[in-house]
Amino acid sequence: MSNPKEAIKEKSMVIQKDMLANLFTELSNAKANGKKVVYTFVPGNLVELILALDMLPVYPEINALQSGMRKKSGSYIKDAEKLGFSEDVCTYVKCDIGMMLNGNLGPTGEKLPDPDLLLLSYTGCFTFLKWFENLERLYPGVEIAMLHTPYQEDGQITDDQINYMVKQLQEEVIPKMEKVAGKKMDYDRLSKMLENSARQEELWVKVLETAKNRPSPIDSYFAGVYYMGPLNTGFRGTDAAVEYYEELLKEVTERMNLGLSPVTPEGEMKEEKFRLVVEGPPNWTNFREFWKIFYDLGAVIVASTYTKVGGVYDTGFRHEPGKPLESLARYCMGVYTNLNLPQRVDLIEHYIKEYKADGFLINSIKSCNSFSAGQLLMMREIEQRCEVPVGFIESDLVDPRYFSYANIKNRLESYFQMLEQRKQILAREEANA
Amino acid sequence: MMKQQPERLLTLLEECKTLAFDLNFTYAKEWKSKSKYRLLVGYLPIYVPREIMHAANALGVGIMGAGDRKQIIKGDAYYQSYICHLPRGVIEMALDNNLDNFDGFLFPSICDCVRNLSGMFKLVKRGKFQRYFDYPQNFEKHIGGTFYRELLETIIKDMFQINDMKITAKHLNDSIALYNINRRLIEKIYDIRKEFPWRLSAVDVYHIIRAGMVINVEKHNEMLEEIVGLLNEDYGEPMDNIRVVISGSFCEQPPIGLIRSIEMAGCYIIDDDFMLGSRWIQGDIDDASQDPLNAIVDAFLTQSAPSSAVYDYGNPKSARLIKKVKDRNADGVIFCAASFCDPALLDQPDLQKACDAAGVAHINFQFHENTGQFKVIKEQTGTFSDSIKLWV
Structure with a gap:
């Protein structure tokens, strides 16, 4: 390492x-x-x-x-x-x-x-x-x-x-x-804040949707957890967060227009080889090493469910200044971990298709039954519906005893080999068609 | 010569034992087959108000997991190693057709594993309805009570859409009355065991109550009446055992071997939370109300047993556990939670602290429903028992 x-x-x-x-x-x-x-x-x-x-x-x-x-x-x-x-x-x-x-x-x-x-x-x-x-x-x-x-x-x-x-x-x-x-x-002040919230959510969705571009200018999981920060760490509804998301969108759009890949902790990613959708929270104790396995192998996360844990906005929900309490209620009920399993599968299927992902990966977290219970069935459903290779790794949120670098790297390398092979097969089929 | 357990009691206990662990739910399926308007509604731990099912001509059937009675093959492919055992046994049963002929399933709000299992049942399409039974964590009548009532009405509607059975106030009052009797008789058994724990083993009590979760309440009441009558006979002799309360086994069930090991190690289990759902409502529900659904709601809001599934602000579980220990004249508490059971295990430190403060001895261990080795638990429990006998 x-x-x-x-x-x-x-x-x-x-x-x-x-x-x-x-x-x-x-x-x-x-x-x-x-x-x-x-x-x-x-x-x-x-x-x-x-x-x-x-x-x-x-x-x-x-x-x-x-x-x-x-x-x-x-x-x-x-x-x-x-x-x-x-x-x-x-x-x-x-x-x-x-x-x-x-x-x-x-x-x-x-x-x-x-x-x-x-x-x-x-x-x-x-x-x-x-x-x-x-x-x-x-x-x-x-x-x-x-x-x-x-x-x-x-x-x-x-x-x-x-x-x-x-x-x-x-x-x-x-x-x-x-x-x-x-x-x-x-309540006037609250409404003004909710107006800001809706504006931030609009900008945030635009940022997320840049990942539909090829190459994606962002990593929606590893960088996504930083991007979602202001919405989830005490700034939603503030003027400062509006400014942040305006700046972020500007920055990401520029990268997209220049055809650049995501920025990683070691600089810009050179080549986007694989586009993935990821389910589950990341591991935090070894976050950098975990991310590095992906960018070293050219894997970009184009959509993730974890970045919806503080709110699912890309299916249309926005806070409504005119209906403050009702929209707060809808917001709470709409967060990703409050969706039932069929809804979660539908959302992932939508991401895989909409973001043209090559594969679907689950990082199953020992500590988090809300995410983890049922993930193996979700994986089968996605495999059947989307016909993309699926991968499954296990770690924990913050317990370093449950992060096995060698084991995870080994599994991911095998998974990426499978994705590579599938790409070659699909390319041959397309050439022969 | 010491008088033995009455023959009739032994026969009844054998019947309960067979019913309790029939994972094909033969009795319930036969009950349903007698009329096309009858329904089977499976429910998971902990609590659902079976009264509404009974009134709708449905049999609420407790699905308490596969225990150590079924080899789990498919279930392990559906759950990671760090998730408790109960849901893998339940999904195995669903996929193996043990739950065929069930019309619907209820998944009470106890944890995220059971919550997500409700979605898995939707995905694998078992039953005509599958509901997460999201009982309120707000106990104000016009807030949480209203929400709870709407939840009950939704389930009543689910059943109505299948059998066209409209519930009247009389139906529901009659059902409430039957379940009041059921709860009273169950408590009577616990009360008798408080005084004469040697008359019936904890395993027998377990079988008796679990049997009641897979048969109609009328039949269970008949059995209970007879058992209570027989328990009042004077037989057996007390052993030099300590008296314990078991805490933390309210969802995934310990294997019978574990319960037996605790008793064999010198502990009378005077109270427990094994099948808490059958004892959830403490006291009677009003069975003469013009609005019996409201009576069921009120009972939930004001008469619920302490549980890890309910937010305990203002009414801490720790104080209620200590009260139970005192009321039952118990010597100690055995914290016996399933591995990976967040609700039980996250409550445990506070409950243990309360025991320490009240001078109540306690030990703890974890289990899986299919744990097969009890030697260590027996030794641990035996030492616990000896230490109380010698030093307390």
């Missing part, structure tokens, strides 16, 4: 880095400045409500993944296991708890403030519920607001489900948030 050099960053990544640094500085000064802090989750996040009440969001999953990238998650997880958490359970939860046990230091090395409110947006992941029960015990007496997002079990959003969510928002979640914030919700 090579020792990764300092990553080469696109301009938009630098902008985002600054946005995040500012947020973490604000967080470290939150108590001194009298700012209230809300812990919440990425899928189905209600960041516009948080920001409209001048509070600051903290996302435990983001903390966990950043701990993974900073190689701290392994010891955090072990500390949580010493408290009695089983080796079998979600490592995001254990990493988060371990991080708190070790002083709750954020990526800047400064302590993250304790929560004033736990906003449990229980969307698309049952473990969130258990996670917040545990957090509640770590912060006794903290205020709690719970938003239960119904699962799209029948592949649709019903009026009953919307009414249920809107009532929860109106009568429980927002009043609790107002109480903690010490102010009333300004």
Whole structure:
């Protein structure tokens, strides 16, 4: 395994880095400045409500993944296991708890403030519920607001489900948030933020759709997780995020017009050999090495499901300023992990066809049953419907014990050989036709 | 000479044992075959209100996994090694036609594995309907209660579309009354075991309750009435066992060998959460209501048992577990969760902490439904039992 050099960053990544640094500085000064802090989750996040009440969001999953990238998650997880958490359970939860046990230091090395409110947006992941029960015990007496997002079990959003969510928002979640914030919700301000959100979502979809181009100017998975950052890490609805996505789209469009391949941590990819659709989150502990296996072999991810975990926008959903609560409800119910399995298969099939992918790959995550349970059946369905080679690898989110570089590289190399062979066969058939 | 278990009880227990582990659900299928208007609705752990099925001329059939009674071949090709065992057994049964003739399936909201299994049943097209039973995590009547009622109405409509059976208030009240009796009789068995645990083994209790998940409630009530009557006879002798509560086995079921090993190691299992769904509603549901569906909703909101499937804000499970230990006069808790069971395992540290604070001894181990080796568990449990007998 090579020792990764300092990553080469696109301009938009630098902008985002600054946005995040500012947020973490604000967080470290939150108590001194009298700012209230809300812990919440990425899928189905209600960041516009948080920001409209001048509070600051903290996302435990983001903390966990950043701990993974900073190689701290392994010891955090072990500390949580010493408290009695089983080796079998979600490592995001254990990493988060371990991080708190070790002083709750954020990526800047400064302590993250304790929560004033736990906003449990229980969307698309049952473990969130258990996670917040545990957090509640770590912060006794903290205020709690719970938003239960119904699962799209029948592949649709019903009026009953919307009414249920809107009532929860109106009568429980927002009043609790107002109480903690010490102010009333300004619905005009909220609408303005939702207008921004819709604009960001529009721009984000345009960025994603550039991957339909050949070569794709972006990697929709490894770079995609950075691109989706502002939408998922506390900036959706802000002017800053609009500027970010305008810049990102400009940058990506320029690359597309120049016929350039994606930028990787080691510079521009030379040749796009394989176009893939990927299902499942990435591994964070060995993110760079993991990505490198792909770009070294000329594989570009043209669409991924993980980048839809904070919201599926490329099938048409946009936040609506005129219907704030209803559209927040629809947003929550529409995130990828809240879709039922047939919907997920349909979406992947659409990606494979629309983005003209050569293959479909699943990175199955030990910690994440919401993604992983059922993936082997999804893989068969896709193989039958799309007749593309499918691949399956396994790793974990933030537990370094479950990332086997040699095993994954070996499997991927075999998979890419299969893709290469298929390409040759298809080319011969086309020549003979 | 010590009086033995009554012969009639032994016969009933044998019948329950056969019913409990009939993975072809022969009794239920025969029940259905007697009328074209009868339906079979399979449900997974933990809880569904069987009253609405009964009122719609349907038999709710508990699908508790394949346990150690079926070799899993296809199921392992559908699930990664780090996913619990229950769903692979269930999909194996579905693909092997064990669940043929079932009209629909309900997948209660317990975890993401069971949730996604509902989608797998849609993809492999088993049953005429497959519903994730997404019960509310909001317990305000006009919010969560309304949502829950709509959920129940949807399932009633699913059944109506198959058998044209319209549920009346009388139907539903009658069904509620039958399940009230059922719950009371089950609790009666636990109450008798609290006083005289030697009269019936935990394995026998397990068979009795699990049998009730695959037969009609009328027949189960008859069996329970008779069993309760027989349990009131004075027989057997107490052993020098400790008294334990089992916690964490509410979804994937431990193999019978494991339950037996715990008892053989010197522990009377005085209470458990093995088939929590049958005991979910604590106390009776109003069976004389003008709006019985509302009564079922109210019972869910206010009379649900503590469970890892329900957000426990304001009513922590830990306090309720300690209360159960005290009420049952138990000496300790055995945390016995299935491997990879996030709901049970993520609750465990807090429950253990509560036990420590209350001075309640506890041990823990994990299992698969097809675990075949119990030696280590027996030794661990035996040591636990001895330590309580000697030192507490």
